[in-house]
Amino acid sequence: MIFIREEDRVAAEGRKKRLLTIYIAIASLFVIAALLLLFLSPDRYQPYMAVTIVLTIAFGCYSVFFFSVQYDFAKKTDRLLDKVLSALPEREYGVFIKELDSLTYEGIEMRTFRFLLPDGERDVHHYQGDISLKEGVKYIVEIRAGVLYELAEMGERDEKEIS
Amino acid sequence: MKKRFLDSLPSDWIKYLVVIVLSVFLWLWVFGLYHAPKETEKLEVFYAGVVNDYEVEDIAAEAVGVKLVSISSAYPRTGNAFDEKYSLVALTASDVVIVPKEIADETDCERAFEPIVGIEGEAYNRNGVQYGVYLSSERKQALSAYFTFEYDEYIVFAVAASMNSGQVTNHSFTLIEWLVG
Numbered sequence: 273m274i275f276i277r278e279e280d281r282v283a284a285e286g287r288k289k290r291l292l293t294i295y296i297a298i299a300s301l302f303v304i305a306a307l308l309l310l311f312l313s314p315d316r317y318q319p320y321m322a323v324t325i326v327l328t329i330a331f332g333c334y335s336v337f338f339f340s341v342q343y344d345f346a347k348k349t350d351r352l353l354d355k356v357l358s359a360l361p362e363r364e365y366g367v368f369i370k371e372l373d374s375l376t377y378e379g380i381e382m383r384t385f386r387f388l389l390p391d392g393e394r395d396v397h398h399y400q401g402d403i404s405l406k407e408g409v410k411y412i413v414e415i416r417a418g419v420l421y422e423l424a425e426m427g428e429r430d431e432k433e434i435s
Numbered sequence: 436m437k438k439r440f441l442d443s444l445p446s447d448w449i450k451y452l453v454v455i456v457l458s459v460f461l462w463l464w465v466f467g468l469y470h471a472p473k474e475t476e477k478l479e480v481f482y483a484g485v486v487n488d489y490e491v492e493d494i495a496a497e498a499v500g501v502k503l504v505s506i507s508s509a510y511p512r513t514g515n516a517f518d519e520k521y522s523l524v525a526l527t528a529s530d531v532v533i534v535p536k537e538i539a540d541e542t543d544c545e546r547a548f549e550p551i552v553g554i555e556g557e558a559y560n561r562n563g564v565q566y567g568v569y570l571s572s573e574r575k576q577a578l579s580a581y582f583t584f585e586y587d588e589y590i591v592f593a594v595a596a597s598m599n600s601g602q603v604t605n606h607s608f609t610l611i612e613w614l615v616g
Binding site: 321 | 440
């Protein structure tokens with residue numbers, strides 16, 4: 273089962289661009305609204321100023337959320353998928369030992385599995401897709417940049433081929 | 436996304452707080468600056484004496500039709516650097532000056548004040564030209580709620596350096612008309 277495909281990377285890149293476009297559109301609307309409120313305000317400008325302050329707080333908080341959470345996540349996802357798909361594949365067989373607590377890798381929280389590979393124990397991150405692994409069972413795993421790219425249960429034929 | 440947002444709050448709350456505080460102060464400053472009265476929309480009055488009630492500023496602004504009238508004052512002859520304030524604040528930065536006759540007599544009216552034409556009231560002349568108007572005793576009585584008049588005679592002048600004394604607007608003369616009744 274392959275977990276990460278080129279389409280995922282393209283989708284992540286598209287999502288990043290779409291988010292940025294929406295943000296720029298909202299920012300432009302905010303700037304226009306704020307300038308209109310300023311330039312059209314009469315001498316008794318307090319209500320106009322109050323509306324502008326509320327708009328600015330809303331836009332400012334959205335900006336903080338956007339750059340700290342929303343866009344930041346999209347950017348990190350895109351970067352991670354880029355890194356995974358361009359990394360050298362490591363195809364190994366290994367025994368699944370246990371699932372660890374979710375860990376953040378490249379800024380993204382992911383499930384983490386511990387495998388016993390021929391060169392020792394190794395923690396592998398799982399980006400997406402539901403899987404349930406059985407402890408003590410041998411799997412063929414393809415790891416790219418520390419992330420599980422492909423996984424298959426190991427049959428007798430595979431074992432003979434590898435040995 | 437909600438979980439990620441909630442997870443980010445412990446480290447990012449300070450950013451939200453900064454945004455809120457900055458938004459308030461930024462727009463208070465920008466709106467204040469944008470609506471600040473221009474030189475031709477405000478009048479600076481210098482009074483040589485004690486101002487009892489600054490509410491007269493709002494009354495005068497409404498009467499003259501400007502956005503702002505602000506009064507600065509200095510008590511004459513008490514060793515409080517009156518002469519310096521008079522020459523720096525009254526004769527250069529103000530639009531209208533109200534001083535006792537004793538002070539007016541010592542002032543170089545030809546250079547400091549704009550000649551006044553067509554305002555009713557007792558004229559204060561210098562070399563045959565009217566530079567000021569006396570405050571009548573009725574007007575002093577009427578204005579006594581706002582000003583303390585300790586001298587017998589007070590004269591109102593329009594400062595020559597002011598752009599409201601005929602250069603751009605005639606607000607100084609309108610205020611003088613209102614003051615002398």
